[in-house]
Amino acid sequence: AQSVTQPDIHITVSEGASLELRCNYSYGATPYLFWYVQSPGQGLQLLLKYFSGDTLVQGIKGFEAEFKRSQSSFNLRKPSVHWSDAAEYFCAVGPSNDYKLSFGAGTTVTVRA
Amino acid sequence: SAVISQKPSRDICQRGTSLTIQCQVDSQVTMMFWYRQQPGQSLTLIATANQGSEATYESGFVIDKFPISRPNLTFSTLTVSNMSPEDSSIYLCSVEVTDTQYFGPGTRLTVL
Numbered sequence A: 001a002q003s004v005t006q007p008d009i010h011i012t013v014s015e016g017a018s019l020e021l022r023c024n025y026s027y028g029a030t031p032y033l034f035w036y037v038q039s040p041g042q043g044l045q046l047l048l049k050y051f052s053g054d055t056l057v058q059g060i061k062g063f064e065a066e067f068k069r070s071q072s073s074f075n076l077r078k079p080s081v082h083w084s085d086a087a088e089y090f091c092a093v094g095p096s097n098d099y100k101l102s103f104g105a106g107t108t109v110t111v112r113a
Numbered sequence B: 001s002a003v004i005s006q007k008p009s010r011d012i013c014q015r016g017t018s019l020t021i022q023c024q025v026d027s028q029v030t031m032m033f034w035y036r037q038q039p040g041q042s043l044t045l046i047a048t049a050n051q052g053s054e055a056t057y058e059s060g061f062v063i064d065k066f067p068i069s070r071p072n073l074t075f076s077t078l079t080v081s082n083m084s085p086e087d088s089s090i091y092l093c094s095v096e097v098t099d100t101q102y103f104g105p106g107t108r109l110t111v112l
Helices: none
Strands: A003-005 A010-014 A019-021 A024-026 A032-038 A045-050 A056-058 A064-068 A073-078 A087-094 A107-112 B004-007 B010-013 B019-025 B031-037 B043-050 B068-072 B075-080 B089-097 B100-103 B107-111
Touching (some): A003 A087, A019 A107, A024 A073, A032 A064, A032 A073, A032 B100, A045 A056, A045 A073, A045 B100, A073 A087, B019 B089, B019 B107, B043 B068
Parallel strands (some): B010 B107
Antiparallel strands (some): A003 A024, A019 A073, A032 A045, A032 A087, A056 A064, B004 B019, B031 B043, B031 B089, B068 B075, B089 B107
């Protein structure tokens, strides 16, 4: 069975500082990997995804993520955070054959001025 | 991608009653999904709803409690039946487009 672990429940970062959110997955084959962001009171917005190919993927809002098969990780990064990046971030993994997703517990990001 | 709307956006209901949540997408899609997000928690898949077939429910969710309709390729409903305070959650629908799920804004349900 597939599973996702986001080790950090809450991260506080200063505006302008870099951000890295960790995601580890467990899946028997090559997974489909996703990062979503949920702002307060909102639905989920897709930030980026990885299916195959280049292991460094670029997303919206200046985010990027790197797939590392040897570490079963798909960490999300942003070089310089903005106050509007304060939100809940979810990593998700899915197989290619039935499109079901398993979500991590989420990481809450707080941005301080 | 896809643009998804949900109605209602939020509601406060009394225990023992039922609420039907609507999900509308701006393009025809084969697969739609319904999720529950309990307060402070992650998303849990309730069921997969494909047009023309019965919804497939995940472990722990049953049709009597969460009946789903999928009358066409752009619309689905989820009913939360005989509600209790434990059903207070955000309910989200999503659609699959080119191997990616896109989510609606969610319905925030409070049961008193």
